[in-house]
Amino acid sequence: MLESRSDIGVLFTDIEMPGSMNGFALAARVAERWPHIRLVITSGRCRPASRDVPDHGMFVPKPYLAEQLLSAFDRAKPV
Numbered sequence: 327m328l329e330s331r332s333d334i335g336v337l338f339t340d341i342e343m344p345g346s347m348n349g350f351a352l353a354a355r356v357a358e359r360w361p362h363i364r365l366v367i368t369s370g371r372c373r374p375a376s377r378d379v380p381d382h383g384m385f386v387p388k389p390y391l392a393e394q395l396l397s398a399f400d401r402a403k404p405v
Contacts, residue, residue, distance in 0.1 A: 328356065328359075334360075335363060336399050337352070337356050337363050337364070338367075338395075338399075339367055340369060341371070341374070342371065349369070350379075353367055353379070353380050353383055354380060361404055363404065364384075364404055365382065365383030365384070366384050366385075366395070366398045366399055366402050367386070368386045368387070368390065369387065369388060370389065373385070373387060382402060382404060386398045
């Protein structure tokens with residue numbers, strides 16, 4: 327989807343995902359290939375160390391309020 331669209335500005339992902347890739351790997355891949363996309367990562371099971379979240383990404387723990395999520399979208403900065 328990211329290859330075919332240029333209007334995506336934020337990636338919101340959970341750390342735990344089905345399949346072989348987790349949210350950290352997805353965020354790192356997106357940050358490398360599409361540095362203009364802001365990254366917001368969530369989880370209800372773990373709290374990552376700041377070094378695990380890409381430099382410009384934000385982590386929002388579950389459960390979260392809509393306001394917290396929207397704030398993270400605003401504060402996440404593209405590279």
